[in-house]
Amino acid sequence: MSVHPLSAAQRRAAIEKRQPTWVPRTLSGALDAACEEFADRPFVITEAGTWTYAQLRDWSARVAGGLRDLGVGRGDHVAVVLANDAEFVAVRYAIARLGAVTVPINVANRRDELGFIVRRSDASVLITMDSFRDLDHLTMLDELLGDWAGGVAAAAAPELRHVVVHETGDPRPGVTTLAGLATADPVHVPVGEPDDVADILFTSGTTGEPKGVQLTHDMLLRTAYGSTWGRAYTDAHRVVFSLPLFHVYGYVEGLLTVPFVGGCVIMRRTFDPAAILDAIEAERADDALLIPTMTAELIRVQRAAPRDLSSLTHLYSSGGVSPHGIWPEIDEVLSPGEVVTGYGMSETTASTTCTWPEDPPERRMTTNGRMKRAGVAGDPAMDGRLVEYKVIDTATGEDLPFGSVGELVCRGWGVTSGYYRNLEATAAAFTADGWLHTGDLGVLDPDGYLHLVGRTKDSYRCGGEQVVPGDVETVLARHPSVHQAFVVPVPDDRRGEVGWAWIVPREGHTVDAEVLVAWCTENLARFKVPRHVAEIAVADIPLTPSGRARKFLLAERAVGLL
Structure with a gap:
């Protein structure tokens, strides 16, 4: 396992020494500032070459x-x-x-x-x-x-x-x-x-028409610094990814983080697991940004043809439901010393929760991280965070206590002011007192750790009972034949709606609908058991740029097969 010789606390202290106070800048101003210290260091590495x-x-x-x-x-x-x-x-x-x-x-x-x-x-x-x-x-x-x-x-x-x-x-x-x-x-x-709008990112979300999320220079840079500091980057930190720069994950968590420590991004145009592993080995990458489906593919290819990954001290796997058992496999096969997961969205600039490198392994297995502090870039009024969350009742809008399932809402410096030229969507996105609806169902614990349950728009009613697909997907993912599961509602004459489970099987397995329905029956309330089970290839799953399944398209496909 590639363990860094300095603790995360020591590395954060080095980052703070380099930038003891927050200096608001534009994106180009931040690049100019980085050039004053790191002009001749590599900044961008692609298949075509290297640029300082x-x-x-x-x-x-x-x-x-x-x-x-x-x-x-x-x-x-x-x-x-x-x-x-x-x-x-x-x-x-x-x-x-x-x-x-x-x-x-x-x-x-x-x-x-x-x-x-x-x-x-x-x-x-x-x-x-x-x-x-x-x-x-x-x-x-x-x-x-x-x-x-x-x-x-x-x-x-x-x-x-x-x-x-x-x-x-x-x-x-x-x-x-x-x-x-x-x-x-x-x-x-x-x-x-710094407070000017720098980017308008149009969501290609899991439902509905794209909306233009407005993000300022300062929001982007504060969020990027928060990741650099929180994940405890080292001097000249090198990050490999194929996540697209037109989405906040690759853009903010990759490109905009490394200038704070004079590091570089090793970018690939498209995801190819062998090419990513080769890049880690050839460029001596410290870090990789992945979504769970990518992580699983890297593990599969590394098992078959091992590369020298001894440089890899960090790994970030986030942006979707993780296949069962993937975390121990990351430790065993890829062997980075520090593995984290998190949660965020375009409307919150990028990740707003993240496990810490110091966290015990069970935190990444059972949560999506805790509300992220951002060091000198954070809001002192929010304990150094850029975004804070609470959970509300989906029907009444009332605040719920820790441990309760409800919709996650958020506010803070990292939250967009609204959607470009879309007053109606902006008004609908915020509560009367200014909290942003995320559309995600989750649970918060007293330590600020978040556990995602599903999407509010993904839930459905079967015979009058509400079903959260995430509950069903978690059970299905525990079956030894299942690599990934995606549950969507389809119409049913008797119950109104029932579940359709799209299954990506593990390598060497096939989908047996009867076996999986029986498995669900043993582990779930009857109304949660999917009525239909079908196989789907990884390549056929429609994804947003952040790696989330576009479930409304999966539902449309399922309805077409009824």
Whole structure:
């Protein structure tokens, strides 16, 4: 097991010594500050190469100059469709340098999804890859915008004026390219204030229409610092991940954390377990950011073909239901010294609860971490936290005591002020006294540790009794044939709704519906036992960027098979 020679407390003290007080900055201001100390250290490593802090700063300053020449200024919105390339990092800091707002878009979005976000976000410029995997983004734009190469004037996106193409394949003549932007005179002095909105992240949530979450520079940096301090990063900490930069997990917990200690991110465009393990070995990574399905795949591949993972001292596995037994397997097969899990969402900037490296193993097995303190970045009025939680009754809205199941609501410096151009959704998202509805069911204990139970919108009534799918999924995941389980409601003439269990079997096993129904019958109240059980492959599970199953799509698929 790779155990760090310094305790977590000693490492936190070193971080505090480097930054004894909180200095509010913009994102580009934070990069400039990091360059003063770490200019020649590697900051970003991809399959294409390595870039130092100074190289990324200078590159982003030139891209900012190119955007300035297109008319982008403070408060303008720039939509971005880029994968985990160094170009995304340069673009994001360039937009921040101008005091403009980044609108990151999922690279897997289809034409209408792309058009919706560009239109709803009021983006004046779109920076996009020409293609990604089997998606041709330029053809999508042709269908949405018509002849856009020389400028845009389309009803489909009335605020859009320019499209900039990051060329990865065959060039298209006449388009403005990202490489061309980077030849402009640089913007050296950052524009804007720490409390300005830096990002509008459109949720691709488990239910409903995407909503634009507004996050400020200061929210992002405070949250990132809180993770750096709480997880006790070392000097020059190296983090590997393939989580997309258009989502807060990879963006905040990865890219924005390492500048506080002069570390680097080792990014991969897509998740391939062998490639991630190879990157840990080749780049001597200290840390990996994963969702549970990724963690399980790393364990499987490492068992089959072991790599040298002796550099790995940290691991963060969060963002979904963990398969039964995965924590001991992490310790046995991947052997990082410090393994944590947590909970968060776009609306809270990133993770707001996390187990501590010092916590006993049962904490990560039984909880989703405790409400996170953020060191000098935290709110003194909330014991150094950025976000605090309480549990309320889903029917009455009344506060519930510790140990009770209810909806988690939260407030604090790390919570969004609302959704862009969506007053109705913003009003619905908050209680009358200003707490944000998370939509998650959970339990808090007196020590501030959280245990997630499920989603309020996932629960259903079978014969008048409320069923929380998480209860059923936990029981199913304990069966030796089950790798993962996802329970959704489907209509039933007699009981109103019954459960449909989608099962990902363990390697070497198959799904036996009768056996699993019998297992549930032995361990659950009758109304919780799923009526239907079916097999599904991991690749067929529709996921949000944070790794949560989009259950409304699983429910639609189940209904189609009735």
